[in-house]
Amino acid sequence: MILTQQLILGLLVGGLYGLAAAGLSLTFGVLRVLNVAHGELLMLGGYGTFWLFTLWHIDPFLSLLGVAPAMFALGLLLYAALFRFVVKAHEELRIKNSLLIGFGLTLVLHALAIRLWSADERSVTPAYAGAVFRLGPFAVPLLRLSSLVFAFAILAALHLYLAKTRWGRAIRATAEDWEAAALMGIPVGRTYLLAFALGTALAGIAGGLVSISYSISPSIGMEWTLKALIVVVLSGLGSLFGSFAGGILLGLAEAMSVVFLGGPYREVVGLILFIVVLVVRPQGLFGARA
Amino acid sequence: MKSLGAGIALAASFAALPLLTTRNDLLNLCVQIFLAVILAQSWNLLGGYAGQINLGHAAFFGLGALVTRTLWVGGTPLIVALFPGALVAMLFGLIIGVPAFRLRGAYFAIGTLGLAEILRITIGNLLPEISTIRASELASYNTLPRYYLTLALAVLSVATVALLVPSRVGLGIRAVREDEAAAEASGVSALRHKLLALALSTALAGLAGGAFAYYHVSYYPQHTFSPVWTFDAVLMSFIGGVGTVHGPVLGALFYVILREVLAVRWVEFHLIIFGVLFMLVVLFFPGGLIEAWQRVRRLIARSS
Numbered sequence: 001m002i003l004t005q006q007l008i009l010g011l012l013v014g015g016l017y018g019l020a021a022a023g024l025s026l027t028f029g030v031l032r033v034l035n036v037a038h039g040e041l042l043m044l045g046g047y048g049t050f051w052l053f054t055l056w057h058i059d060p061f062l063s064l065l066g067v068a069p070a071m072f073a074l075g076l077l078l079y080a081a082l083f084r085f086v087v088k089a090h091e092e093l094r095i096k097n098s099l100l101i102g103f104g105l106t107l108v109l110h111a112l113a114i115r116l117w118s119a120d121e122r123s124v125t126p127a128y129a130g131a132v133f134r135l136g137p138f139a140v141p142l143l144r145l146s147s148l149v150f151a152f153a154i155l156a157a158l159h160l161y162l163a164k165t166r167w168g169r170a171i172r173a174t175a176e177d178w179e180a181a182a183l184m185g186i187p188v189g190r191t192y193l194l195a196f197a198l199g200t201a202l203a204g205i206a207g208g209l210v211s212i213s214y215s216i217s218p219s220i221g222m223e224w225t226l227k228a229l230i231v232v233v234l235s236g237l238g239s240l241f242g243s244f245a246g247g248i249l250l251g252l253a254e255a256m257s258v259v260f261l262g263g264p265y266r267e268v269v270g271l272i273l274f275i276v277v278l279v280v281r282p283q284g285l286f287g288a289r290a
Numbered sequence: 291m292k293s294l295g296a297g298i299a300l301a302a303s304f305a306a307l308p309l310l311t312t313r314n315d316l317l318n319l320c321v322q323i324f325l326a327v328i329l330a331q332s333w334n335l336l337g338g339y340a341g342q343i344n345l346g347h348a349a350f351f352g353l354g355a356l357v358t359r360t361l362w363v364g365g366t367p368l369i370v371a372l373f374p375g376a377l378v379a380m381l382f383g384l385i386i387g388v389p390a391f392r393l394r395g396a397y398f399a400i401g402t403l404g405l406a407e408i409l410r411i412t413i414g415n416l417l418p419e420i421s422t423i424r425a426s427e428l429a430s431y432n433t434l435p436r437y438y439l440t441l442a443l444a445v446l447s448v449a450t451v452a453l454l455v456p457s458r459v460g461l462g463i464r465a466v467r468e469d470e471a472a473a474e475a476s477g478v479s480a481l482r483h484k485l486l487a488l489a490l491s492t493a494l495a496g497l498a499g500g501a502f503a504y505y506h507v508s509y510y511p512q513h514t515f516s517p518v519w520t521f522d523a524v525l526m527s528f529i530g531g532v533g534t535v536h537g538p539v540l541g542a543l544f545y546v547i548l549r550e551v552l553a554v555r556w557v558e559f560h561l562i563i564f565g566v567l568f569m570l571v572v573l574f575f576p577g578g579l580i581e582a583w584q585r586v587r588r589l590i591a592r593s594s
Binding site for chain 1: 343345389390392393394396397399400401403404405407408411412414415517521524525528556558559561562564565566568569572573574
């Protein structure tokens with residue numbers, strides 16, 4: 001009974017883990033850049049939705065139409081200012097430097113957010129915030145369910161974009177082998193720029209949904225970076241739906257740990273899973289690299 | 291030789307400082323700097339010389355603090371209590387080192403970050419109460435022994451790195467950083483050298499934690515496991531000059547003093563400045579302040 005209720009909640013939050021991971025997996029898969037500031041970008045998206053709602057009463061789901069392009073633009077800017085220099089190095093140094101740059105970015109964005117918006121926890125509370133959908137004896141919070149559906153829709157749209165369009169194909173080709181892609185006449189630099197901006201926009205949308213269904217504060221960044229990393233390690237790179245499934249798996253695992261070990265250890269279970277998979281299978285549970 | 295003389299002179303003048311001034315704020319600032327030197331230098335040993343980015347350094351600092359504090363508050367003399375703290379940190383390092391070193395580059399970094407978070411959350415759940423020293427200790431609390439202890443440990447950590455680097459083992463460690471396959475081919479065991487660097491690095495971090503436990507009157511045990519300790523160590527090492535002996539010392543001095551100056555008016559502001567500086571160093575000045583200083587000196591030498 002309690003277990004089922006917890007599993008429902010785990011499933012709902014898992015969709016957001018999946019969306020957060022999809023952005024990280026996209027930039028890691030395409031650019032071979034591990035941006036550990038992904039959680040901070042998510043936090044910024046969350047504040048975008050929060051302020052649009054608080055200042056101008058814009059419906060939080062509608063606000064994503066503004067947040068996503070704004071975060072896309074921020075992604076362009078960050079790539080041009082920082083990560084452009086990182087991708088010049090060979091692969092191993094590239095990952096290491098991107099990790100360090102992401103780490104510096106984490107500190108700056110976190111400190112900036114505290115200065116600008118204080119350390120308070122915030123969340124968006126539209127009129128329909130408390131609505132609950134009854135499924136027999138179980139309660140399904142409507143907002144979280146909508147967030148899950150929304151997250152899935154975004155990933156499906158992105159999947160179509162990557163599969164069907166010219167630039168989408170360029171992104172996939174670059175992820176597979178950037179040198180071959182360059183030889184085929186794909187502008188690798190611009191593809192990187194696009195993929196990074198898309199990853200940032202995904203983080204922003206995930207953040208918006210987090211501020212709707214849960215809460216945000218300047219210090220949520222690290223937690224969400226770790227969640228996204230856990231999911232990426234669980235599900236491997238290269239598949240958006242793999243990330244989504246991995247996210248849901250993590251959500252369910254956390255739910256079980258809440259029931260059997262108690263709430264405080266919720267975060268620990270995912271991390272242990274993460275370390276075990278890292279050591280045993282560095283290529284991820286669901287295998288296939290891009 | 292010149293830098294050895296300069297190092298001894300610097301340490302001696304710090305040792306003489308309490309004879310010249312009794313200003314507690316100045317001595318406390320020095321304690322902060324010394325703690326920062328130990329932390330940065332211990333990170334630098336593994337991160338700079340062995341090339342392993344450890345994002346879980348706080349775990350070892352925290353373990354040292356936890357063990358030393360528990361023993362010391364329980365009545366063990368501090369000097370005795372420091373050793374088990376360093377030992378536990380080192381043993382934990384060695385236990386996780388064997389599987390963790392199977393991970394290359396970034397995976398080692400995120401793996402250690404995850405591990406430190408597991409410890410932080412667990413300690414926070416098990417020991418939620420604030421830790422305060424005994425009333426009798428509190429009545430006789432004196433900054434001076436803390437000052438000399440942290441100074442001695444700072445000298446120890448710098449000396450460890452300075453002696454290790456030019457030695458045969460130190461050469462092996464750097465060879466592994468530059469090219470693992472080539473080092474292995476020349477008969478240098480990569481795993482053994484990385485484990486040795488890890489053992490020294492974590493033992494020093496444990497000592498830093500122990501000194502912190504001795505210095506602070508009260509704190510939450512979870513605080514010593516906070517990722518902030520790792521972040522500070524990484525920032526100081528890189529900004530000063532990672533993979534050099536003086537870099538982390540210079541970085542620690544610069545970091546702590548600027549932080550204290552800025553904290554008077556803007557809390558948290560130092561992180562924005564250091565974060566930006568850090569990114570600039572990683573992208574454009576991989577040698578940090580040390581390298582920047584050498585460039586300036588060469589420019590002056592050439593123009594005169």
